Amino acid sequence: MTDRLITHLRHVDLAVPDFDAQLAFYTDTWGLRTEHTDSGLAFLAAEGSPEQYAVRLRRAADKRIDLLAFGVATRADVDVIAERLGADGVRLITEPGPLHTPGGGYGFRFFDNEGRTVEVSADVAVRKHRTIEEGESIPVxxxxxxxxxxxxxxxxxxxxxxxxxxxxxxxxxxxxxxxxxxxxxxxxxxxxxxxxxxxxxxxxxxxxxxxxxxxxxxxxxxxxxxxxxxxxxxxxxxxxxxxxxxxxxxxxxxxxxxxxxxxxxxxxxxxxxxxxxxxxxxxxxxxxxxxxxxxxxxxxxxxxxxxxxxxx
The missing domain is CATH 3.10.180.10 (2,3-Dihydroxybiphenyl 1,2-Dioxygenase, domain 1)
Structure with missing residues (x-):
């Protein structure tokens, strides 16, 4: 197995022109919960997950994937991945540092081979979550x-x-x-x-x-x-x-x-x-x-x- 530092998928962030309709869909119909909001931003959590949010919506003129976010175990792992990417010529968007999103943490962003924004992070605070009960038809x-x-x-x-x-x-x-x-x-x-x-x-x-x-x-x-x-x-x-x-x-x-x-x-x-x-x-x-x-x-x-x- 390749030397693997990524541990899991954290969240997917979407830019949408119809922000209000999207927010209503994901909360009222799909079963996510609005945990945090900011100007033109909504951070939507899955009730059964320790992640701060599963989906971030951003009001924007154009529809796009804003980023894919993955977790690692430690800050040192964040630094190692950033160093390796830089050495291989991958274009970094930000250097490793504090994250200013719900849960904080330490991470950085880069472009993948086709130009998608990817984030890698560690030390994000665990969200207070709960066990989904029998019959509850909402995402875990x-x-x-x-x-x-x-x-x-x-x-x-x-x-x-x-x-x-x-x-x-x-x-x-x-x-x-x-x-x-x-x-x-x-x-x-x-x-x-x-x-x-x-x-x-x-x-x-x-x-x-x-x-x-x-x-x-x-x-x-x-x-x-x-x-x-x-x-x-x-x-x-x-x-x-x-x-x-x-x-x-x-x-x-x-x-x-x-x-x-x-x-x-x-x-x-x-x-x-x-x-x-x-x-x-x-x-x-x-x-x-x-x-x-x-x-x-x-x-x-x-x-x-x-x-x-x-x-x-």
Whole structure:
């Protein structure tokens, strides 16, 4: 295994032009909680997570991923990663130092190979959280983020080389080749996945529910609220997790999931799955068919924030 200092995914930060509608969606419908607010900013936490927030919304003229944030164990690890990135010619946005976001901490930001802003941090204060009770259909935590890449092989190589990600599984199309790579930084099957797409953008963000019952209750609640469902409910083969995909008001795809696979990293061997086989996309066989419509929605709009660091 590569020398890995990243321990987990912290949060995904989104810039949105329809801030008020997005805030209402994520709190009133999706089940996140507003923990902190600032001028044009909202920090939204998952009730079951010790992370200060799972999603940050920022009011902006353009829709974009503001940043992906990952945790490490110590300040020394932050410094080591920053030093290694700098030595390899990766463009740093900030040098390691105090963070001025909820929970504080110590970290820095840099651009990945396609210009997304990435943050690495340590010593962020633990949020007071609670156990999600039986029947509560709200997210426990941010499970994973999937990004679209115009050069997914290079993006995979970047995250493996610089952040110590490991490949768990790959999805293959018999005529189009390899299409999605599931990447991990701990025993969860994936914290990030990289999808082949026409441009860099957010493919989807996924939120872990307490269990199957809570996942289905949540899916039903969002459906009753009139939110457009893209795909699901079903259960993937890669990761063995359930899925229900919806569109937020900005057209970003959001997923409810549960039972993401925990693997033995010492014995795991990546699979190559042909996702045109029905049981690969959905073991249960009850989800709507994966087709061009579903795929096109997942491509999302081109990210307008590449090599442009967010103002906060």
């Amino acid at each position: 935590r941010l499970s994973h983020v999937v990004i679209n890449s115009a050069d997914p092989e290079a993006t995979r190589a970047f995250y493996e080389k610089h952040l110590g990600f490991a490949l768990s599984d790959t999805l293959l199309h018999p005529h189009l080749g390899k299409m999605m790579w599931f990447m991990r930084v701990n025993a969860w099957h994936h914290s990030v996945a990289i999808a082949r797409g026409p441009h860099p953008s957010l493919h989807h963000a996924s939120f872990e529910m307490r269990g199957i019952d809570e996942y289905l209750r949540g899916t039903g609640r969002v459906l009753r609220a009139g939110v457009e469902k893209i795909w699901g409910p079903g259960r993937h083969t890669a990761g063995n997790n359930t899925f229900s995909y919806f569109l937020d008001p900005s057209g970003n795809t959001m997923e409810y999931t549960t039972e993401l696979e925990l693997i033995d990293e010492d014995t795991w061997h990546p699979h190559l799955y042909d996702f045109t086989q029905p049981e690969i996309a959905d073991q249960w066989g009850i989800a709507n068919q994966m087709n061009e419509f579903v795929a096109q929605r997942s491509f999302n709009d081109p990210d307008k924030g590449l090599y442009l660091a967010p103002p906060v």
